[in-house]
Amino acid sequence: MSFRMSMLMLALLILIGYQQVKSESDSTYNGWDLVDKAGNIRKPADFRDLYQALGVYTPVDFNNNTEMHYTYALPGTAEYYRKTGKFPDGTVLVKEVFATDHAQMTTGDAHWATSTKVWFVMIKDDKGRYPGNPLWGNGWGWALFKSDAPDKQVATDFKKDCLSCHIPAKATDWVYVQGYPVLKSQ
Amino acid sequence: MSFRMSMLMLALLILIGYQQVKSESDSTYNGWDLVDKAGNIRKPADFRDLYQALGVYTPVDFNNNTEMHYTYALPGTAEYYRKTGKFPDGTVLVKEVFATDHAQMTTGDAHWATSTKVWFVMIKDDKGRYPGNPLWGNGWGWALFKSDAPDKQVATDFKKDCLSCHIPAKATDWVYVQGYPVLKSQ
Numbered sequence: 001m002s003f004r005m006s007m008l009m010l011a012l013l014i015l016i017g018y019q020q021v022k023s024e025s026d027s028t029y030n031g032w033d034l035v036d037k038a039g040n041i042r043k044p045a046d047f048r049d050l051y052q053a054l055g056v057y058t059p060v061d062f063n064n065n066t067e068m069h070y071t072y073a074l075p076g077t078a079e080y081y082r083k084t085g086k087f088p089d090g091t092v093l094v095k096e097v098f099a100t101d102h103a104q105m106t107t108g109d110a111h112w113a114t115s116t117k118v119w120f121v122m123i124k125d126d127k128g129r130y131p132g133n134p135l136w137g138n139g140w141g142w143a144l145f146k147s148d149a150p151d152k153q154v155a156t157d158f159k160k161d162c163l164s165c166h167i168p169a170k171a172t173d174w175v176y177v178q179g180y181p182v183l184k185s186q
Numbered sequence: 187m188s189f190r191m192s193m194l195m196l197a198l199l200i201l202i203g204y205q206q207v208k209s210e211s212d213s214t215y216n217g218w219d220l221v222d223k224a225g226n227i228r229k230p231a232d233f234r235d236l237y238q239a240l241g242v243y244t245p246v247d248f249n250n251n252t253e254m255h256y257t258y259a260l261p262g263t264a265e266y267y268r269k270t271g272k273f274p275d276g277t278v279l280v281k282e283v284f285a286t287d288h289a290q291m292t293t294g295d296a297h298w299a300t301s302t303k304v305w306f307v308m309i310k311d312d313k314g315r316y317p318g319n320p321l322w323g324n325g326w327g328w329a330l331f332k333s334d335a336p337d338k339q340v341a342t343d344f345k346k347d348c349l350s351c352h353i354p355a356k357a358t359d360w361v362y363v364q365g366y367p368v369l370k371s372q
Contacts (some may be wrong), residue, residue, distance in 0.1 A: 048368040049264055053239030056254065061294035068242065069293075070367075078235055098367065105362075106351040107255075108247035112365030165292040176291075179298030181256075181284065182234040 031074065031092040031123045039130035041143035041153055043121055047072050047094050054078065054093075055180035058100075058111060068098045068113040071180065078182040087173060091124035119145040120162070122175075134158065138174060217260065217278040217309045225316030227329035227339055229307055233258050233280050240264065240279070241366035244286075244297060254284045254299040257366065264368040273359060277310035305331040306348070308361075320344065324360060 034042045044051070051072035060066050072094045080088050087093075097120070098113035123141040130136040134157040135143060142158035145151065155161040166174040177183050220228045230237070237258035246252050258280045266274050273279075283306070284299035309327040316322040320343040321329065328344035331337065341347040352360040363369050 049238065049261075052235060053256075053258075055299060056242040056244075056256070057293075057296045057298050058242075058244040058252075058254070059291065059294040059296040066244075067293065068244070070239075070242070075235075096367075101364075105245065105354055107243075107245040107253065110243045110245040110365075112243050112362075113241060113367050116367075168291055176298075178287075179296075181282075181299050181302075 031090040034092065034121075035123060035141065039133035039136055039141065041121055041123060041135065041141050043119055043143070043145050043151065043153075044092060044094065048096075051075065051092075051094065052078060052182065054182055057176065057179050066100045066102070066111050067117070068100055068111070070096045070098065070113065072096070078180075081177075081183050082185065087124045087175070089124055089126040091122075093120075093122040093175065095120040095122075116147050116150075118147065119150070121145070138163070140174060217276040220278065220307075221309060221327065225319035225322055225327065227307055227309060227321070227327050229305055229329070229331050229337065229339075230278060230280065234282075237261065237278075237280065238264060238368065240368055243362065243365050252286045252288070252297050253303070254286055254297070256282045256284065256299065258282070264366075267363075267369050268371065273310045273361070275310055275312040277308075279306075279308040279310075279361065281306040281308075302333050302336075304333065305336070307331070324349070326360060 034044055052075050054071045054073050054077075056071070057069040058066055059069065074092050077087065077091055077093075080086075097117045099115050099117055100111045101114050102109055102111040104110075121141075121143040123143075125136060125139060125141055128136075130141070135141060135155055137158055140158075142155060142162040143153045144155040144161060146154060163174075169176045172178075220230055238261050240257045240259050240263075242257070243255040244252055245255065260276075260278050263273065263277055263279075266272075283303045285301050285303055286297045287300050288295055288297040290296075307327075307329040309329075311322060311325060311327055314322075316327070319327075321327060321341055323344055326344075328341060328348040329339045330341040330347060332340060349360075355362045358364075
């Protein structure tokens with residue numbers, strides 16, 4: 001191989017390497033970065049900036065107080081779901097539960113999110129990776145973080161701490177997909 | 187310069203060129219791509235996937251019906267706003283107004299977005315680019331699209347069609363920033 005060819009090959013290899021690094025850093029379903037070998041789940045940083053919003057529920061509770069529940073997912077999750085009807089292995093969902101305020105505005109009595117109460121994190125696991133860990137089951141890892149200690153995971157058993165609220169969504173892989181416009185056709 | 191150096195320089199220039207192309211395609215505030223020379227505004231495609239959600243208002247109107255108003259912005263808008271307290275020139279905001287459904291769920295009477303009624307688009311203009319166009323003023327371009335013709339801009343005068351609903355938000359550059367968690371510190 002000539003010297004010239006060698007140098008062109010070198011340039012090409014550098015470019016290919018750069019592309020691969022870039023491609024990996026853009027990886028869509030990298031939820032496993034948030035999980036250690038024992039299955040402990042961290043809450044992702046900066047998800048309000050970096051994740052895509054799937055949608056919001058506004059429940060009015062039995063004392064007539066409202067909350068707002070924002071759900072975020074890794075970018076690309078919605079596109080994958082629209083194509084396949086499934087959440088891919090490694091999907092990360094973050095549900096941020098807010099207290100609200102409200103006021104009479106031009107469109108009526110408008111409610112909006114104020115301070116965060118808790119965060120729920122779910123990570124899709126198609127492979128049953130942590131059979132001995134009580135926070136993994138039904139195809140997901142489950143985690144809970146409260147605003148008084150935002151980085152401390154406090155759920156101990158997904159069946160006790162998480163599942164009861166998801167029973168109505170069992171048929172849609174435990175996720176309330178009907179309230180997430182981006183999961184439908186654009 | 188030696189031949190070896192020349193080739194290394196070539197490899198370097200290719201890499202720099204690639205980085206620049208990438209950087210431009212990631213450009214944060216490219217709202218001007220959506221505006222023609224006369225100031226006509228297009229609605230961005232795929233904003234549910236590609237934009238960041240700022241937040242959601244749930245107004246209850248005077249007939250006790252709810253809507254949900256989702257607001258999306260170009261990625262990077264929130265970070266810029268947190269640092270400066272301003273929306274940068276070229277900011278694109280899309281407000282998607284949804285009809286809702288609701289049901290008794292485990293957290294109460296939960297409301298969620300269903301079909302889109304209208305979209306509002308605002309584009310931040312620090313320079314008064316279209317002084318003769320009645321859809322530009324107060325530092326923004328204003329546009330309205332309805333679900334029966336989603337790509338047809340139908341507002342004719344921002345003072346008549348848009349501004350009245352924004353009067354309560356005059357002090358915050360006509361945007362209801364208090365309901366957008368990502369604009370506050372993370």
